[in-house]
Amino acid sequence: MITLRKITLENRRAMFNLEVSEDQRRFVASNLSSVASCYVLVTNGGHPFPFVIYADEQPVGFVMLVYGITGYEEPSIAEDNYCILRLMIDKQYQNRGYGREAMKRILEFIRTFPAGPAGYCWIPYKSDNIPAKKLYESYGFRDNGEVINDESITVLRL
Numbered sequence: 001m002i003t004l005r006k007i008t009l010e011n012r013r014a015m016f017n018l019e020v021s022e023d024q025r026r027f028v029a030s031n032l033s034s035v036a037s038c039y040v041l042v043t044n045g046g047h048p049f050p051f052v053i054y055a056d057e058q059p060v061g062f063v064m065l066v067y068g069i070t071g072y073e074e075p076s077i078a079e080d081n082y083c084i085l086r087l088m089i090d091k092q093y094q095n096r097g098y099g100r101e102a103m104k105r106i107l108e109f110i111r112t113f114p115a116g117p118a119g120y121c122w123i124p125y126k127s128d129n130i131p132a133k134k135l136y137e138s139y140g141f142r143d144n145g146e147v148i149n150d151e152s153i154t155v156l157r158l
Contacts, residue, residue, distance in 0.1 A: 004052075004053060007035065020090070020091055034062065038050050062086065065084055074148070075153040082158075084121065103135060119157060122144075123153070123154050124149070142154060142155060143155075
């Protein structure tokens with residue numbers, strides 16, 4: 001069973017050690033960089049939600065959700081909406097359905113509107129990341145035609 005858990009003193013090292021494969025590194029920042037971005041977002045009025053993705057009791061991935069992004073170049077959909085800014089499953093746990101199940105849990109969490117109401121969730125992604133695009137589309141996300149920092153923007157009505 002996939003769950004999203006807060007980063008703690010006990011699980012932080014395991015989360016920092018999770019990595020995607022070499023050929024996927026151009027698609028996602030390291031988890032350490034993402035956690036540092038959380039600090040920057042918080043100190044600039046944003047609301048980040050970083051989680052370790054668990055399969056039962058094993059850390060298998062990381063997700064960083066954001067509401068109220070500030071300090072970044074933003075698509076038109078960004079204001080007062082949620083963003084799945086980072087999502088990764090460790091290379092040794094890929095192709096087991098964990099990413100698909102994690103998306104289900106992520107969207108369930110977002111729909112609780114933990115930082116405020118929203119009409120949409122959006123995700124920036126590299127257009128040549130075909131597995132990610134297919135995953136997002138399977139949950140109803142659709143590209144809105146915007147490209148920010150060489151990343152396509154895909155959007156879901158909540």
